Amino acid sequence: MTNRASDPMPAAGFASLGLDARVLAALTALGYEEPTPIQRAAIPLQIAGRDVLAQAATGTGKTAAFALPLLQHLRTDAPPRERTSALVLVPTRELAMQVAEAIYRYGKSMGVHAVPVYGGTAIDGQIRQLKRGVDIVIATPGRALDHIRRKTVHLQGIRTVVLDEADEMLDMGFADDLEAILAETPAEKQVALFSATLAPRIMAIAKSHLRNPELISIEPEKLKAGKAAKVRQVAYIVPRAHKMAALGRILDVEQPESAIVFCRTRTEVDELTETMNARGYAAEALHGGLSQDQRDRVMKRFRGKTTDLLIATDVAARGLDVSHVTHVVNYDVPNASEAYVHRIGRTGRAGREGTAITLAEPREHRLLKSFERATGRPVEVAPVPTVADLKAARVEQVQEKLRATILDGGLEDWRRIVAGMATEFDPMDIAAAALKQGATPADEETEIPAGPPAREKHPARAREDVKKARTIARGAKGGGMTKLYVGAGRKLKVRPGDLVGAIANEAGVDAATLGTITIFDRHSIVEVPAAAADDVLRAMAKATIKGKKILVRRDREGS
Missing domain, CATH: 3.40.50.300 (P-loop containing nucleotide triphosphate hydrolases)
Structure with a gap:
């Protein structure tokens, strides 16, 4: 050998x-x-x-x-x-x-x-x-x-x-x-x-x-302990079709001072740069398809803080040293732990704290463990911010800007306008109207789904699955849950992820709607939405876990 x-x-x-x-x-x-x-x-x-x-x-x-x-x-x-x-x-x-x-x-x-x-x-x-x-x-x-x-x-x-x-x-x-x-x-x-x-x-x-x-x-490179401690690592599990929307939402909530977004290919860099510019960010692309002069101009603007987002491939960003980067985003999960370590090492410099964000597709969830081993630090898995989260973040951002503006002074000309209108309107209404004019409406945003992406299906089957998913979601929101007995446990090295994956894939149930999973030596108990229980039982009767046919039935001790 x-x-x-x-x-x-x-x-x-x-x-x-x-x-x-x-x-x-x-x-x-x-x-x-x-x-x-x-x-x-x-x-x-x-x-x-x-x-x-x-x-x-x-x-x-x-x-x-x-x-x-x-x-x-x-x-x-x-x-x-x-x-x-x-x-x-x-x-x-x-x-x-x-x-x-x-x-x-x-x-x-x-x-x-x-x-x-x-x-x-x-x-x-x-x-x-x-x-x-x-x-x-x-x-x-x-x-x-x-x-x-x-x-x-x-x-x-x-x-x-x-x-x-x-x-x-x-x-x-x-x-x-x-x-x-x-x-x-x-x-x-x-x-x-x-x-x-x-x-x-x-x-x-x-x-x-x-x-x-x-x-x-191939030994994975590790961040130095002191360096890793300065970088907060967080991951969001997002279906591919919603990654661009999710990135915009996350950045709106995080409000990075300066961020590098890493993509796997040049094509993705160009598409994402266009999308982020349309969303109101000053974004620049950096990849191997640019000439050296073009790269130099992009980096000059990024170092001069006239660019909010630098969207780049790994090759283009090699050796990049910018001390003011507050956030690094893995738009694509990197192919190697070494690449992940190199990427997140771009933030948390000069003694400052930094944030590393990873957008992982549902099937890539298991890769996060390799990143934890490479950095010696946990990767927090967080839900994608909701529309309500976005509204709250925007309110907080407006309040911070208002405080800063008031403390800066120089409001005399604006006071005269308010005083003139105060004879006709309530000053509170005047201030609210001024804020509304400059606000970005969060009501136009739609919720971003979590959980495993749907595989391509016949249109009729897809419509049936949508109806079923809505029924299940309504049942879950109503609080109705059913306990199922699964005849496999620790003796078969069954893990919660095995049960979630089997139920989500075979029965088409959104993983996010499942309840508590308890694993014993020879069996497990899984809570599923009551509206989906019969579908899960039918699907699991034909399925295998760990390569074996497993008994799945309603739990006799309560449901």
Whole structure:
């Protein structure tokens, strides 16, 4: 086994990694500028056909580290039954969907067909997709083994197997499944194993199934303890469709003196800059598509405090040193913990306190844990400010401005106007009218939903789900809750997130409407809105938790 450290590797663009023109064109179209350390280390090795054993935590950009080489190794001339060239094994359905979406985006122009298969949903639809021919299968171990035994996943053409978050799969009890799956794959294949730790069980799998692998270790950078203590870290869970509105709302409430907003791609930088300017902020874009003169002019205005928001990609903001930044915003959750640390390090300088804000999509919630480990500080998960919160914040801001104006003096000319009108109107009404003229009406704002974003559905099914969601919401507001007994607990390593995810995904219930979740050794009790209880019971009768069919019924001790 060869050990390869990532630290000495110089920064380089994707073009230097050996990727072909089709893959590079896709990355350019998406606005990606710079690979992360795990991508720089792992991509060239996999393109060269080497087995890889990579220690990399969630949030380091490892999905692209194995997805891009898979695209380059696609079989374009094979018949449907031999077309599948890669199998990616992941621990959870959420990660399966995330990886499939990433591969789709990277390989869209190449016509790549990647299918996620996982438990907890009907297998018939997956079989129909697989029969049409698929390039890459992304699967949870239990469902992958099910398809292999049914002979609906064909492994004879497999060139590469990826084990993503291998330690998590072992923790979930999939060791035997992994061995059974790997035994069914061709002997001559490339294997890439990614794990947050290199525990003895991981090393045993590597010894059995990897051939002279390159060992890559990516250690997340940590903020110094004193530095981290000065940065308040807060995250908001927001569906992608509402991120721009949520950012505007959060900034209106936070009122940063000076902020840097980080986006993943140039396209997002440009779109967000336009939106924030339309909202009344002085926003400037900074990315690799600008000339050096343009960058210099943008930075001069930002340092001179004539710009409220600097909206930038990581590459463009590298080395940026501005002491007056009060807020850093991760509009996109960064691909790597190192990137997160670098970003939030732009605030809290010169002994001042700073705030780091992250807008995470529901499925990215678990990445926040890796950021907590990297910084050694908690990330507070807060609700997106409501319209009422916005109104209260604006009232407080107006009051502060009025106090400052009164203390500054120089109001004689304005006093004469008020005195002249006071013979006709109440002075309180005059002052209120003056404030109303300069106010931004919060009543025009709409509430921003929280919870998991809806997957694309048939329009009729979507309308039914909207009606059901409204009924459930009315029931929850009315206070009616029903306790459900779930026949799985700590013995099966069930966590609250497992139960929330299963109910939200299978029954279409907004996670925010669920009540108390109590986990015992052999069972759990979950409170759901009474209006949704029957729907949850029907959906969960067909679902699995931790890969097992679980009894779910109304709790006999009270509901």
